[in-house]
Amino acid sequence: MRLCDIETFLAIVENRSFTQAATALFVSQSTISHRLKKLEEELGFTLVVRQRGLRNVELTQKGEDFVPLARQWQRLWHNTHCIKLASPESFLSVAAPDSVNTHLLFPLYEKLATMDHPLNLQVQTLPSSEIYTALNNGEIDMGFVFQQLRYKNILCKPIFYEEIHVICKSRSPYGSGPIHPSKLDPQNEILLPWSSDFQRWHDTWWNPAINPLVYVDNVSLLLSFMSSPSSTHYWAACPECVLHYFKDNSNIEVHEFSVSPPSRVCYMLEHRNPKHGRIHSIEVIKKHLEPFLAKYNFTR
Known part of the structure; x- marks a missing residue:
């Protein structure tokens, strides 16, 4: 083909x-x-x-x-092409969900790609379940996910926990301080299912049969909806790794839930038997990952 x-x-x-x-x-x-x-x-x-x-x-x-x-x-073809062009000791294929790749790890990827002895990174954005499959099949070398699954050949280690808060417009009708879930109309929600634990918590407060205003599958779409001029009553649940994008936005308010959803846990995935030529690159990214995450106020 x-x-x-x-x-x-x-x-x-x-x-x-x-x-x-x-x-x-x-x-x-x-x-x-x-x-x-x-x-x-x-x-x-x-x-x-x-x-x-x-x-x-x-x-x-x-x-x-x-x-x-x-x-x-298509992914395998691109992986093969990258292997052809890169030094085996510097190549590394990493996959993570959109919120991690775009809104958390981008500065780390940039540093690894531009340091004195750079890594030749291939970064893919995939849902957590597909990352397990890709790593198990040898299509990627490392992954970051928000779902813990059991795979015989995959090592899964939690690397941080983050709280989930509410974001809404600054002149919204929700007042100040923590917001109780019962005060939020699900039909005004921009819903992105952040994790399976969050979704279960969500379904205990809002009837799953009631559709939100819109389902989205990536953070960029969520941000676009929340930035819309007509979004006075819109609200969304948002994890800490994305919240820093709103810190200088005077039009967006961040509230805690008065009944908190479960923390979102990010796991780092490695293959139990990594490819020999990738071991060095895996150790390099792990070495830089810990001090990078320390700059954020995540629970470790």
Whole structure:
């Protein structure tokens, strides 16, 4: 299989349109159709429903099943390319959820990539469950997650605990001081499920059958909603690693919950038998990680 064919299929999945996929990849629509047909011929099954009148592209069941495999194939290709270009002793593939990569560890990644003897980092943003699978399959070297799962070949160590607070607009109707969960209308909530423990706590206070204003799957979307001019009544639960982005924002208030949700625990994952060429890089990132986290007021 060719990388361009896999990327074409994933562009169709993401855009649900041949035209928009062509725009995203800077190729013609006929090229998109040709690549998709070539991939289907190689796989031996149809990926996309071809039917006149469909406004958006629909995948066949086999197409839906192939999506995670295509993403895994794409990651493996990029990993292989990075290995080809990098010194084995300096290469390291790391994965973490969005809130960790973007809103906590970015300064550490930047330091590791620009120091005198830099690491050649490959940083991926994945949900916690996929990080376990990627590490177990040897697709990454380290991971940071908010979920503890049992894998025979994975070492899981808690590295910090963080509290979860409430953020809302400064002129919101919620008053000052700690806020009781019962005072918050779930239909005004921007909900990002920070951890399984948080979600269980959340469901004890708000009926899961009542939809929030919107579900989001990344911090950037949450920040955009909270920055909207119409967000007077909006609120969201937010962990400490993200709160520092609001410290200089006079339009956002941070409150404690008067009935606190469980702390969010971040775990560092390593393979029990790491690749020999990655051991040095793993030790380098661990050496820099502890003093980096010490700058924050996390519970250790």
